[in-house]
């Protein structure tokens with residue numbers, strides 16, 4: 001994946017000087033350095049440790065960039081700008097993370113905190129929005145004018161490119177497909193709502209449903225694969241159980257794929273995009289067979305005008321989508 005992504009990035013990420021790119025997640029921080037020719041030349045990874053507070057997280061982000069710079073053989077002062085993809089709604093004009101439950105942040109001024117430490121301008125965007133930006137510039141969505149990205153992982157993030165540009169709406173909050181209601185009165189969502197797409201097809205929701213069935217007496221391999229605690233099962237664990245023909249996991253994933261298909265069909269009917277890109281942990285782990293199944297279910301929806309020719313594809317940049325998008329953000333800063 002790394003080599004492919006780097007070569008794809010070639011043109012989109014080229015510009016003046018070295019840039020830093022950070023993908024900030026609830027559990028881990030990925031940092032990378034992109035060279036003037038647009039190649040991603042190094043990477044570093046650190047645990048987020050959000051429980052230790054925002055200042056610690058910013059310190060660890062800085063440290064990850066320093067490590068990536070050292071790996072690239074450059075001084076951290078050679079970095080001309082940095083970009084960050086961060087979870088939750090972002091005030092992009094001011095680089096403030098408005099609300100990130102996974103980090104325990106409320107109106108945290110990430111851009112200024114990081115800019116002070118790195119000594120260069122910083123731009124902050126929503127993690128999935130920047131991943132979608134990357135897919136559009138250098139991945140599955142190159143040359144596509146209207147595309148929507150849906151990212152089922154711990155939650156379900158989203159973002160959209162309308163008329164060739166990232167569409168943010170009035171408050172830069174558009175694209176939250178995870179909180180569309182798919183099943184009225186359905187399972188509770190992390191946001192407090194019910195039956196949202198995120199509450200039906202995020203890894204968290206899938207794993208919770210499996211745990212519920214096992215508690216009621218269903219037999220599943222997942223207990224062993226996840227080391228005893230089903231709720232700790234990763235997307236990779238789900239893929240493993242599926243390979244072993246686990247009936248419970250199969251059933252729950254089948255339901256999740258139906259709900260995801262309903263979500264995609266709704267998005268298609270509302271926005272009529274040319275393409276839907278699927279990414280995130282669940283998609284990366286389950287791969288093409290899952291995407292093909294979802295596509296099949298979307299095609300079965302009765303209102304066919306906007307879904308019949310809709311391209312539904314897997315993210316091409318994979319785990320690199322986040323850092324690639326963050327690097328693109330950094331390149332957009334006027335130096």
Ligand SMILES: [Zn+2]
Nearest residue numbers: 179189191196
């Ligand atoms: Zn929700």
